Amino acid sequence: MRELTSDEVEEVSGGFLGAVVIDVVKLANDFLNTSTVSSVGKAFDFVGLGSIHYAADSLGYALFKAVGGIGSLLGGDQSNITYHYEHEWGG
Numbered sequence: 001m002r003e004l005t006s007d008e009v010e011e012v013s014g015g016f017l018g019a020v021v022i023d024v025v026k027l028a029n030d031f032l033n034t035s036t037v038s039s040v041g042k043a044f045d046f047v048g049l050g051s052i053h054y055a056a057d058s059l060g061y062a063l064f065k066a067v068g069g070i071g072s073l074l075g076g077d078q079s080n081i082t083y084h085y086e087h088e089w090g091g
Contacts, residue, residue, distance in 0.1 A: 018076030025068045025081055032060070032084035041088065054089070061085030 031037060044053040061083060068078040085091045 015075030018071045018074030020076075021071030021074060022068060022076035022078050022081065025064050025071060025078070029064060029081055029084045029087075033082060033087050038088065057085045057088055061091070 041053040041057065044050060064081075064083060064085075068076075068081060072078050083091065
C-alpha cells in the first residue's frame with residue numbers, strides 16, 4: 001500500500017469537485033461583470049426599471065452565494081470570485 005499525494009487526497013476529499021463548482025460560479029459572475037452585460041442592467045436603471053434590475057441581481061446573488069458555499073464545502077476556494085451583485089451594487 002502506498003501513501004496518497006496531496007493532490008490525490010484533495011481529489012478524494014472533494015477538493016477537485018469543489019474547485020469545479022467555484023470555477024463555474026466565477027465564470028458566470030465574470031460574464032455578468034462584463035461591460036456589455038452590465039450595460040443591460042444600467043439601461044433598466046436609466047428607463048426607471050431599476051427595481052427589476054436590483055431584484056434580479058439580488059436573486060442571482062443569493063443563488064450564486066449558495067452554490068459557491070456548496071463548492072466551498074466540497075473543498076473549493078471562493079475567495080477569488082467577484083460576485084456581480086457586489087461589483088454592481090457595492091455589496
